[in-house]
Amino acid sequence: xxxxxxxxxxxxWVFVLSLTGWAYARVLGAQARREATPDPDDDMTIxxxxxxxx
Amino acid sequence: MAEVxxxxxxxxxRIGLILAMAGNAVGLGNFLRFPRQxxxxxxxxxxxxxxxxxxxxGIPLMWIEWGIGRNGGKYGKGHIPGMxxxxxxxxxxxxxxxxxxxIPLIVLIYYTYIASWTLxxxxxxITGDYWGLETQAEMTTYLRSFQAIGDSxxxxxxxxxxxxxxxxFATIWVVSRGxxxxxEKLAKIGMPILFxxxxxxxxxxxxxxxxxxxGGGATALDGLGxxxxxxxxxxxxxxxxxxxxxxxxxxxxxxMGTLQxxxxxxxxxDDILLNGIATSATNETAEVVLGGTIAIPAAVxxxxxxxxxQIAASGSFDLGFATMPVVFQQLPLGQLLGFFWFGLLFFAAxxxxxxxxxxxxxxxxxxxxxxRERVAWSLGLVVLLLGLLHIFFLAQxxxxxxxxxxxxxxxxxxxxxxxxxxxxxFKPENAWRSLHEGADIRLPAIWKFIMTYVTPVYLLILFTxxxxxxxxxxLKMEVTxxxxxxxxxxxxxxxxxxxxxxxxxxxGAVLVRMAWKRNGYxxxxxxxxxxxxxxxxxxxxxxxxxxx
Numbered sequence: 001x002x003x004x005x006x007x008x009x010x011x012x013w014v015f016v017l018s019l020t021g022w023a024y025a026r027v028l029g030a031q032a033r034r035e036a037t038p039d040p041d042d043d044m045t046i047x048x049x050x051x052x053x054x
Numbered sequence: 055m056a057e058v059x060x061x062x063x064x065x066x067x068r069i070g071l072i073l074a075m076a077g078n079a080v081g082l083g084n085f086l087r088f089p090r091q092x093x094x095x096x097x098x099x100x101x102x103x104x105x106x107x108x109x110x111x112g113i114p115l116m117w118i119e120w121g122i123g124r125n126g127g128k129y130g131k132g133h134i135p136g137m138x139x140x141x142x143x144x145x146x147x148x149x150x151x152x153x154x155x156x157i158p159l160i161v162l163i164y165y166t167y168i169a170s171w172t173l174x175x176x177x178x179x180i181t182g183d184y185w186g187l188e189t190q191a192e193m194t195t196y197l198r199s200f201q202a203i204g205d206s207x208x209x210x211x212x213x214x215x216x217x218x219x220x221x222x223f224a225t226i227w228v229v230s231r232g233x234x235x236x237x238e239k240l241a242k243i244g245m246p247i248l249f250x251x252x253x254x255x256x257x258x259x260x261x262x263x264x265x266x267x268x269g270g271g272a273t274a275l276d277g278l279g280x281x282x283x284x285x286x287x288x289x290x291x292x293x294x295x296x297x298x299x300x301x302x303x304x305x306x307x308x309x310m311g312t313l314q315x316x317x318x319x320x321x322x323x324d325d326i327l328l329n330g331i332a333t334s335a336t337n338e339t340a341e342v343v344l345g346g347t348i349a350i351p352a353a354v355x356x357x358x359x360x361x362x363x364q365i366a367a368s369g370s371f372d373l374g375f376a377t378m379p380v381v382f383q384q385l386p387l388g389q390l391l392g393f394f395w396f397g398l399l400f401f402a403a404x405x406x407x408x409x410x411x412x413x414x415x416x417x418x419x420x421x422x423x424x425x426r427e428r429v430a431w432s433l434g435l436v437v438l439l440l441g442l443l444h445i446f447f448l449a450q451x452x453x454x455x456x457x458x459x460x461x462x463x464x465x466x467x468x469x470x471x472x473x474x475x476x477x478x479x480f481k482p483e484n485a486w487r488s489l490h491e492g493a494d495i496r497l498p499a500i501w502k503f504i505m506t507y508v509t510p511v512y513l514l515i516l517f518t519x520x521x522x523x524x525x526x527x528x529l530k531m532e533v534t535x536x537x538x539x540x541x542x543x544x545x546x547x548x549x550x551x552x553x554x555x556x557x558x559x560x561x562g563a564v565l566v567r568m569a570w571k572r573n574g575y576x577x578x579x580x581x582x583x584x585x586x587x588x589x590x591x592x593x594x595x596x597x598x599x600x601x602x
Contacts (some may be wrong), residue, residue: 016342027329
């Protein structure tokens with residue numbers, strides 16, 4: 001593998017994995033904050049709702 | 055007037071939602087189409103164009119589709135005709151939205167058939183059925199015999215049909231169980247398995263396959279060096295930019311109408327911006343990190359760069375279903391590796407298939423009040439009957455025709471329409487505000503400019519290029535959708551395939567019209583939000599009873 005190809009290959013991996021890691025870290029952090037401070041006006045964020053009749 | 059749905063389904067967890075959305079996006083293309091496109095389009099140039107397209111086209115479209123979906127969900131609309139009518143208060147909106155019912159249905163039908171091949175080959179890997187067929191030509195014959203009903207050269211005549219039935223049953227069963235108990239559960243099980251299988255295969259290819267005689271001593275790093283070769287001359291070629299943009303478009307499953315339906319089960323208190331990025335990033339990990347490390351590098355090790363290029367040029371299915379089995383037969387634990395490869399392709403396919411069924415389910419449940427299980431199994435019957443057309447007429451180009459017009463051209467057309475509706479008709483300010491409701495991040499203002507101007511123009515260029523370059527010659531039958539010359543024997547099947555698709559569109563439009571009449575919708579007034587109390591006028595109308 002040439003140095004240039006190595007740069008493209010590793011650069012692609014670093015970009016994608018960094019984006020993925022950042023996204024999931026933010027998701028987990030945000031979700032932890034939401035669950036720590038529930039909205040008293042809303043008990044209908046992502047969780048089981050009243051089962052639909054249909 | 056139809057009873058407003060107060061109790062719509064919901065996702066059980068945020069991670070389940072992201073995995074389901076990622077499952078929708080991750081498909082056969084991540085592991086077969088991407089490496090092929092990178093190999094054929096100057097490697098490094100392709101990757102630069104690819105990541106630019108991800109930023110300017112892919113992620114913005116992902117957000118726009120989630121936004122359209124959640125906005126429709128406010129009104130109890132999990133289907134595109136309703137979502138478009140919620141944005142654009144015009145009688146034409148619901149008919150334009152029929153594309154969002156027809157496209158996922160058409161793609162579901164032939165995609166289920168392709169998914170059944172992956173299930174069959176998973177089984178064949180375990181049983182060692184194809185062991186001994188150690189050349190590309192022999193494995194290609196094996197594949198063609200499997201696909202051709204009545205050809206018992208290698209397989210029993212009805213083997214393909216049996217696996218199609220099993221795959222279809224599994225798909226419909228998951229869908230019939232609903233959003234949380236069916237689709238989310240499949241994603242929570244299937245996506246980790248997919249990633250584990252792919253990671254094992256990537257590690258094996260990278261570290262445990264020595265150079266082979268047929269590859270002239272090439273290693274996995276040589277294979278990756280070929281895929282990611284720093285040939286920047288391709289950046290001056292429009293075909294590389296278009297190929298890269300096209301791959302981003304298809305890999306994220308935008309333009310299908312399915313992401314919108316999934317997003318319709320969210321509320322304005324749920325985030326869609328950060329979740330959309332997580333979904334896109336998960337798809338890119340499957341594609342660039344894993345998909346790019348398996349098929350083409352393995353092909354280079356066994357066949358050399360020239361051989362791998364020829365294999366890539368021959369098509370994605372040959373790479374996945376002919377080349378990879380040849381590779382596995384040369385490796386220790388080859389049957390297990392084959393099981394991992396086709397197993398991950400099966401999970402990639404079925405998590406996408408179940409998504410394609412959901413817009414149809416949402417439409418019949420919400421507009422006709424039909425129970426979920428009844429819609430699901432009825433849909434299964436429709437897929438079975440129309441799927442027979444692909445099973446019997448595969449060699450005549452029936453699948454290629456549907457794949458082009460619905461799964462390629464149709465997606466681009468639909469995506470262009472929805473971007474214009476959400477960003478221009480709905481207005482950028484409303485779209486921007488809508489996307490930020492419940493958001494856990496705040497987008498820099500540049501993204502508003504990108505979504506309003508750059509993404510639509512990028513998409514328009516892409517669509518126009520494809521229309522002129524590919525669609526027009528295919529429409530005139532100068533070339534088939536599969537890239538061959540039409541023959542007098544195939545032309546009736548090509549026409550039949552087109553007429554069937556038109557028929558599906560017409561039936562969809564009729565059903566939408568009937569639904570709007572039976573539910574008494576006013577195109578100009580729009581829908582009432584689920585949380586909004588009925589007006590006095592509406593309550594009185596309900597008491598009197600709406601006409602059928």
